[in-house]
Amino acid sequence: MATAVAAAGPKDAASNWVVGNDVVFRTQAGEEVSGCVFAFDRQNNLLVIKENGSHSGVSNLRIVKANNVREVVSSVQPEKPFDLGLPHVDLERCRKREEKALQQAEMESSRVGQGVTKEAQAIFDALVKTMPCVWRNKVIVVLDSVFVEEPYTPDMCRSDSEHSATRERVKMVLRLERERLGL
The missing domain is CATH 2.30.30.100 (SH3 type barrels.)
Known part of the structure; x- marks a missing residue:
């Protein structure tokens, strides 16, 4: 009762x-x-x-x-006694979840440029949505072949002659993203 x-x-x-x-x-x-x-x-x-x-x-x-x-x-007070037992914890599932969270955190932290301006980070964030990018010091490396240096304009895109088509694609995307960001 x-x-x-x-x-x-x-x-x-x-x-x-x-x-x-x-x-x-x-x-x-x-x-x-x-x-x-x-x-x-x-x-x-x-x-x-x-x-x-x-x-x-x-x-x-x-x-x-x-x-x-x-x-x-x-x-x-409850009508039936409270179950004081704790639920089973699947340790393997917890380990996998932790591992996945750590990988996600590492990936997100690798996408933050060290010592770069807010504008540079905004450009990187926009580029990484369309192409694989990484920071190498203050240089944005796109598709492991195109290097975008400060001030991160289309004129600052560099690559070897073998990747000229990729460089032109990056320039076009960079130009459009800079316009979209109002830079």
Whole structure:
């Protein structure tokens, strides 16, 4: 049978922090929080609330200092005991996700030029959307064959004679991107 406690003040709020209770409370900042008590640490006075996520099967954990609770609006004990077991964590899946995130971060950081102007970075960002580019110091290297040097105008595109068609394509894209960026 479910029981409810309404409008408890902060002094008697600790009795509401039983793991598994569904609670609704207001913080000192006036924010209303609702969820299930996931954990309560009396020594540190920390409350962990499990809130529903943006879609089914996803939850958010919110950690709140219990003395930041202004008012407990309601506290309901569950009709069936709270499952204290933690879900299985697929370590291989976590490792792959971490590896993918690191690769993505490395790729993104390699696309940031060191010591270049905002305009140079904007030109690079525009070029990399249409062609593979990398920074080599302050030079943009396109398709491993065309080099665009400061001030990153079509006249500053260099390549060997074997890649003249690629150079002309890069010049055209560079000219259009500079116009689009207002440079």
